[in-house]
Amino acid sequence: MNKYRIHLNTRRCIGCHGCEVHCKTNKNLPPGPILCEIDHQPVVMLKGVPRTEFSFRSCYHCEDPFCVPICPTGAMIKRGDGIVYVDQEKCIGCMACAGACPWGVPQHNPETNKAVKCDYCMDRVDAGLKPACVTKCTTLALKFVIMTEV
Amino acid sequence: MKKTVFSMCGMCTVRCPIRVEVEDGEVTWIEGNPHLLKGALCAKGSAGTALLKDTERPQQPLIRVGGRGAGRWRKASWPEALDYVAEKLKTIKTEHGPESVVLSSRGGPWQGMYKTFIHAFGSPNYTNHDCTCGRNTHHASLSINGVGRKGFVYDIANSKHLVLFGRNMFASMRVAENLQIMDMLDSGGRMTYVDVRQSMTGLKASRFFQVRPGTDYALALGFINEIIKRGIYNKAFVERYVSGFGELCQFIEPYTTAWAAKECGVKEKSIIQFIDEVAEDMPKVIFHPGWNLSRYKDSFYASRALHILNVLMGNIEQKGALIIPKGAGDCGAKGIRNLDCPKPDIKRADGVGWKYKHFDKGPGLSHLFFDAMKTGEPYPVKAWIAMRHDPFTAMPDPQAQKEAYDNCDLLVAIDTHYSEFAWYADVILPESTYLERDNPICLQKGPKPRLAVRRQVVEPVFDTKAGWEIFKQLADRLDIGEHFPYTTINDLYAWQLEGTGHTIEDFAEKGFIPLTDKPVMYDPEKLDGQFKTPSGKIEIISEKLTKAGFESLKPYVSPDKPAKGQFRLVYGRSAVHTHGHTINNPLLHELMPENSLWINTKVAARMNVNEGDLVDVIASNGVTETGQAHVTDFIHPECVYTVHGFGRQVPLQTKAYHAGFSDQKLMIGLLDNWDQVGGAINLCEVFVTVRRSSRNPKRRVEL
Numbered sequence: 001m002n003k004y005r006i007h008l009n010t011r012r013c014i015g016c017h018g019c020e021v022h023c024k025t026n027k028n029l030p031p032g033p034i035l036c037e038i039d040h041q042p043v044v045m046l047k048g049v050p051r052t053e054f055s056f057r058s059c060y061h062c063e064d065p066f067c068v069p070i071c072p073t074g075a076m077i078k079r080g081d082g083i084v085y086v087d088q089e090k091c092i093g094c095m096a097c098a099g100a101c102p103w104g105v106p107q108h109n110p111e112t113n114k115a116v117k118c119d120y121c122m123d124r125v126d127a128g129l130k131p132a133c134v135t136k137c138t139t140l141a142l143k144f145v146i147m148t149e150v
Numbered sequence: 151m152k153k154t155v156f157s158m159c160g161m162c163t164v165r166c167p168i169r170v171e172v173e174d175g176e177v178t179w180i181e182g183n184p185h186l187l188k189g190a191l192c193a194k195g196s197a198g199t200a201l202l203k204d205t206e207r208p209q210q211p212l213i214r215v216g217g218r219g220a221g222r223w224r225k226a227s228w229p230e231a232l233d234y235v236a237e238k239l240k241t242i243k244t245e246h247g248p249e250s251v252v253l254s255s256r257g258g259p260w261q262g263m264y265k266t267f268i269h270a271f272g273s274p275n276y277t278n279h280d281c282t283c284g285r286n287t288h289h290a291s292l293s294i295n296g297v298g299r300k301g302f303v304y305d306i307a308n309s310k311h312l313v314l315f316g317r318n319m320f321a322s323m324r325v326a327e328n329l330q331i332m333d334m335l336d337s338g339g340r341m342t343y344v345d346v347r348q349s350m351t352g353l354k355a356s357r358f359f360q361v362r363p364g365t366d367y368a369l370a371l372g373f374i375n376e377i378i379k380r381g382i383y384n385k386a387f388v389e390r391y392v393s394g395f396g397e398l399c400q401f402i403e404p405y406t407t408a409w410a411a412k413e414c415g416v417k418e419k420s421i422i423q424f425i426d427e428v429a430e431d432m433p434k435v436i437f438h439p440g441w442n443l444s445r446y447k448d449s450f451y452a453s454r455a456l457h458i459l460n461v462l463m464g465n466i467e468q469k470g471a472l473i474i475p476k477g478a479g480d481c482g483a484k485g486i487r488n489l490d491c492p493k494p495d496i497k498r499a500d501g502v503g504w505k506y507k508h509f510d511k512g513p514g515l516s517h518l519f520f521d522a523m524k525t526g527e528p529y530p531v532k533a534w535i536a537m538r539h540d541p542f543t544a545m546p547d548p549q550a551q552k553e554a555y556d557n558c559d560l561l562v563a564i565d566t567h568y569s570e571f572a573w574y575a576d577v578i579l580p581e582s583t584y585l586e587r588d589n590p591i592c593l594q595k596g597p598k599p600r601l602a603v604r605r606q607v608v609e610p611v612f613d614t615k616a617g618w619e620i621f622k623q624l625a626d627r628l629d630i631g632e633h634f635p636y637t638t639i640n641d642l643y644a645w646q647l648e649g650t651g652h653t654i655e656d657f658a659e660k661g662f663i664p665l666t667d668k669p670v671m672y673d674p675e676k677l678d679g680q681f682k683t684p685s686g687k688i689e690i691i692s693e694k695l696t697k698a699g700f701e702s703l704k705p706y707v708s709p710d711k712p713a714k715g716q717f718r719l720v721y722g723r724s725a726v727h728t729h730g731h732t733i734n735n736p737l738l739h740e741l742m743p744e745n746s747l748w749i750n751t752k753v754a755a756r757m758n759v760n761e762g763d764l765v766d767v768i769a770s771n772g773v774t775e776t777g778q779a780h781v782t783d784f785i786h787p788e789c790v791y792t793v794h795g796f797g798r799q800v801p802l803q804t805k806a807y808h809a810g811f812s813d814q815k816l817m818i819g820l821l822d823n824w825d826q827v828g829g830a831i832n833l834c835e836v837f838v839t840v841r842r843s844s845r846n847p848k849r850r851v852e853l
Contacts, residue, residue: 016320
């Protein structure tokens with residue numbers, strides 16, 4: 001079972017796109033790949049006030065990911081705790097993973113010529129920290145949820 | 151080697167406290183100071199690393215060799231560039247007197263350094279960007295409360311109702327304030343938002359008034375009328391601290407809620423319901439008096455009305471309302487020393503203090519120097535040093551400004567990036583970015599005052615210098631170095647902290663030094679002496695305004711309606727850019743490469759304009775800017791809106807160059823359209839023509 005997920009409290013989200021840049025700077029990414037995204041529904045008038053619903057999307061870290069078996073070099077790996085990540089050493093940048101993923105989550109890093117995707121900032125998680133997007137969320141709307149067996 | 155440095159962000163002028171991690175000289179992580187912001191930071195804050203690495207910023211001093219604005223530069227060493235500037239300044243001083251030199255900065259906590267420099271040089275002409283920002287709000291507060299707009303801080307977290315007139319908090323990104331608002335809303339507080347369009351702040355509000363452009367004052371008057379009529383103001387507070395309430399009651403009579411609703415184009419029922427809420431929530435109701443209210447011809451009076459609403463709430467020095475900021479003395483601590491030099495006893499070239507006696511003399515009004523440049527009255531202005539201030543982006547009609555600046559013998563820009571002004575200047579002295587420089591210690595006032603400091607995190611990437619070093623070295627060359635009693639930044643810190651019992655090392659643990667553990671609050675029953683008006687009361691009728699020949703309670707005049715085919719041009723900002731500063735930042739450019747022109751759906755349909763179509767926006771003199779239309783229901787049909795700061799013309803900024811369009815270039819005539827009472831430029835008193843652009847492709851012939 002996946003041990004982690006990221007939850008967005010949409011009431012606190014102000015659509016500032018901070019999370020997207022927090023993620024990119026932590027992974028030292030150039031313009032191009034964006035590993036998590038804030039989006040919102042078209043604005044509608046609801047009881048006299050404009051309203052919209054925000055959503056946060058990164059990687060679903062599927063239980064049975066398509067991106068893992070298709071990788072020709074075994075660079076796409078699912079860890080025991082559910083995190084799906086790219087081993088940068090093994091990746092050859094063929095981007096078969098992006099084609100296999102129904103949501104096109106893995107993206108091409110033009111600087112390294114390799115695939116890159118959300119891995120919940122696993123280096124941080126392993127060090128007892130939270131993912132960059134959660135740690136620095138401008139209004140503390142994002143939560144890093146650690147599932148426990150009940 | 152890995153190290154942590156506490157510092158202060160510099161991506162915008164909120165200056166949020168940050169914690170930075172550095173590994174082998176590379177910045178690897180920037181977050182909001184966990185002690186104050188729990189890590190929270192905005193997109194711009196994180197994009198600081200991209201600013202650091204950006205090669206499209208000035209990398210060494212540059213001296214102009216071609217015509218002004220032609221973009222032909224000679225690379226110079228620091229000693230050479232500083233010698234050049236100092237020699238020019240000396241010549242100008244001999245020929246025209248020291249007062250012919252103006253120094254402008256954006257403003258902020260380090261103004262003392264810039265003021266010291268220009269005052270020591272012998273000129274009274276220090277100015278800042280506030281005539282295009284908070285001057286009306288500031289003067290409005292002074293006229294009523296006797297203290298400026300920073301004379302109160304807002305305890306939003308504990309309030310029950312926050313009322314915002316166009317104050318688009320969630321685009322302005324004061325992170326601490328935004329966290330307060332979210333906490334307030336989470337605990338059941340209300341937020342009312344007034345604007346001509348929907349913004350992110352409006353999306354989070356519990357009540358939204360979409361008003362006709364230029365009618366903020368009318369809505370505020372309607373609020374005051376209803377509150378007084380129903381007697382739901384704090385009578386004891388008004389009795390004790392306020393003068394002129396009788397005149398207010400008389401004045402406000404015709405401005406009923408029915409009248410206000412009609413004038414603003416909102417429902418009267420909503421106004422009544424809003425006042426019901428206010429009655430429930432007071433005194434924990436905050437009427438934000440506005441920030442950038444340099445907008446309409448009566449913005450000063452609109453801000454006064456908002457200040458009056460706070461007075462009626464009796465919400466001063468109350469938890470969940472307005473709090474008087476406390477300094478070191480309130481905590482029984484000794485304050486820090488700041489650079490200072492008395493202002494020379496010469497009248498200012500902008501007329502503030504002698505021609506315009508009702509304005510705060512501090513920074514004067516930067517738009518009033520152009521007349522002196524053109525006419526030589528009261529004396530010629532021959533040099534302008536812009537310290538991180540971009541007049542061509544901040545003020546209207548850069549072309550008209552250039553014609554005035556051409557009378558100057560020397561234009562110097564000190565900035566971290568190529569401002570539009572820098573590109574036109576004679577010399578660019580590149581300042582190190584906020585991650586590459588130290589700044590002096592500053593006192594941050596509030597219920598819990600603290601000392602804060604920006605520390606250098608990494609070595610400068612290019613041949614740039616910190617402001618403290620640039621001014622010191624320039625001062626030494628002009629024989630006024632004794633006003634800058636330091637050689638290194640540590641000398642300056644030691645001088646600032648002398649006698650306080652602190653050393654600069656004390657900042658290392660948290661990035662700040664708290665001066666108190668608990669909030670310091672005055673007794674709200676004993677506020678006498680806090681209002682620095684001539685009478686010591688909160689003055690509804692300002693003695694100072696009366697003396698200057700102005701009304702304190704100005705009868706409402708309906709704003710002009712645009713002519714057929716025309717729109718009022720209004721501007722604002724986005725959460726991912728700081729006006730013109732960040733447009734070329736690679737990571738922020740990726741999020742928002744261009745601005746757009748917001749236009750009402752019904753109006754657009756009549757003009758055959760669809761979402762994404764190119765539209766021409768034409769100023770009264772024919773100047774045309776072209777941009778993409780954003781067609782939306784959520785903007786008043788009388789106006790069009792855009793995000794300010796785009797349409798930049800510095801070719802070396804390859805991402806920002808000509809991306810989007812510039813609102814200030816369309817503001818023809820506004821340099822002379824300013825508020826005689828409040829002092830600010832009326833930036834939204836301009837009408838433009840909009841048409842579907844002929845550049846929308848129909849056919850494209852390639853060969």
